[in-house]
Amino acid sequence: xxxxxxxxxxxRAYGQAMEIIDREWLTVGVSQEELAHEEQLAEIFDRLxxxxxxxEDIRAEWETKTAEEILQEYALQVPTRQVA
Amino acid sequence: xxxxSLLTADPNTLPYFIIDTQGGNVVPVCFRPLTPDDDAExxxxxxxxxxxxxxxLNYVHIPNTFKLVCLQDSASDIQGIVHVGxxxxxxxxLKKSLLETAPSNQRQALHPRYSGIxxxxxARLVVESYLRGGQGKIMVRPRxxxxxxxxxxxxxxxxxxxxxxxxxxxxxxxxxQKTLLHVSENR
Numbered sequence: 001x002x003x004x005x006x007x008x009x010x011x012r013a014y015g016q017a018m019e020i021i022d023r024e025w026l027t028v029g030v031s032q033e034e035l036a037h038e039e040q041l042a043e044i045f046d047r048l049x050x051x052x053x054x055x056e057d058i059r060a061e062w063e064t065k066t067a068e069e070i071l072q073e074y075a076l077q078v079p080t081r082q083v084a
Numbered sequence: 085x086x087x088x089s090l091l092t093a094d095p096n097t098l099p100y101f102i103i104d105t106q107g108g109n110v111v112p113v114c115f116r117p118l119t120p121d122d123d124a125e126x127x128x129x130x131x132x133x134x135x136x137x138x139x140x141l142n143y144v145h146i147p148n149t150f151k152l153v154c155l156q157d158s159a160s161d162i163q164g165i166v167h168v169g170x171x172x173x174x175x176x177x178l179k180k181s182l183l184e185t186a187p188s189n190q191r192q193a194l195h196p197r198y199s200g201i202x203x204x205x206x207a208r209l210v211v212e213s214y215l216r217g218g219q220g221k222i223m224v225r226p227r228x229x230x231x232x233x234x235x236x237x238x239x240x241x242x243x244x245x246x247x248x249x250x251x252x253x254x255x256x257x258x259x260x261q262k263t264l265l266h267v268s269e270n271r
Contacts, residue, residue, distance in 0.1 A: 006147055010180075013142040014169070017182050020135060021227050025247065028228045038245055042223075045242060050174025055250060059243035067244060 037067040044074045087257070090264055095211045096150070099264055102163065102200040111198065115150040115208060118143060118165055122151060125162055133187040135227065140184070143167050148212075152204060163189060164201040168212045177223040177250070178213040203237055207263040210256045220256025224249050 001009065022035055048058050062070055090098060101110045118140070125131060126140050134140065143149040143165070152164040169180030183205040189196045210220045225248055226234055231241075238255030242248040251259070 001145065009142065010146050010148075010167070010169075013139055013146060013167075014180050014182060016142065017136055017139045018225070020139070021225060024228050030247070035247075038247055041245055042242070042248055045245065045248075046172050046175045046177070049177070050172070055243065055252060062244040065244075070244060 034067075037071065040071055041067060044070065047074075087261060087265065090211065090260055091214045095208060095215065098211065100152070100204045100207065102152075102154075102198045102204060105196055105199050112155045113152050113163065113204065114155055115152055115166075117147075118149040118151045118162075120144045122162065130186060130188055131162065134184055136182065136184050139182070140165055143182075150208065152201060154198075162186060163198055164205050166205040166208055168209060171213070171216045171218045172223075175221075175223075176218045177221045178209060178216065178218045179223045181209050181222070181224065183209070202233055203259075203263055206237060206251075207260060210251070210260055213256065219253045220251070220260070221253055222251040222256070224251075 025035060026032065045058060049055065065073075096115045100113045100115070102113050103109070104111050122144055123141065126134075126137065126144070131137055131140070146167065148168040150166050150168070151162040152166070153161060154163060164183065164185045166183040167181055169178055169182070171178050183202070185201040185205070187193060189198050189201050206222070209222050212218075213220050213222055222239075223242065224234065224239065231249070234249045237251075238259050239249040239251050240255075242250050
């Protein structure tokens with residue numbers, strides 16, 4: 001398999017595993033909406049750490065906010081794709 | 085063995101150990117690539133009850149997937165499996181990894197033969213994170229009920245992400261010190 005094929009296969013297999021984990025969380029009472037929010041928050045978290053923020057700094061900022069508030073706040077900061 | 089040398093050695097041959105629950109003995113283990121030759125064992129009695137049984141059958145074709153085997157046993161006796169994910173380009177956390185202990189060795193098993201497998205699978209991820217520029221940092225997404233395991237080895241919940249756990253560099257170093265250096269020095 002080429003490197004790209006390997007990457008795609010790994011993504012598919014990982015996605016399959018995450019579906020299993022999602023189902024388990026749904027079984028114990030977590031909602032689909034909560035899982036979706038977490039996925040989006042994880043992406044924002046990744047971006048913030050990448051921009052130099054520390055985990056503790058993000059924790060302090062997010063502590064008093066709801067997931068919706070954080071998503072709303074950072075959704076506005078997503079840079080729009082430039083069209084050449 | 086010095087900490088720095090852990091990060092330059094072949095990660096397949098580091099001094100990994102698990103515990104034989106019957107006698108309390110330390111058992112040396114090693115990682116080997118998971119390959120299509122392992123298909124039969126994954127479909128067999130021991131692994132067919134695994135949570136990710138179907139998923140591992142796909143990973144046999146994917147690089148960076150390793151089986152944990154005892155050096156003293158038959159090489160086909162898989163005690164655990166780990167797939168090493170990727171370092172995120174922004175945060176440098178190692179993410180998208182997957183691991184599972186053989187069902188017969190899991191805590192809820194009637195008479196687990198070995199203990200400490202999960203910790204070794206994580207130790208491998210820590211080593212890989214260092215080798216790939218992630219400074220030992222890992223993010224995982226635990227299954228419900230497995231969070232105490234992650235907390236016990238140094239993970240903390242990510243901010244506002246109660247179902248994502250992080251291992252930061254200081255805790256990663258402690259985990260490797262305790263898991264690899266401490267045991268090998270006391271043998």
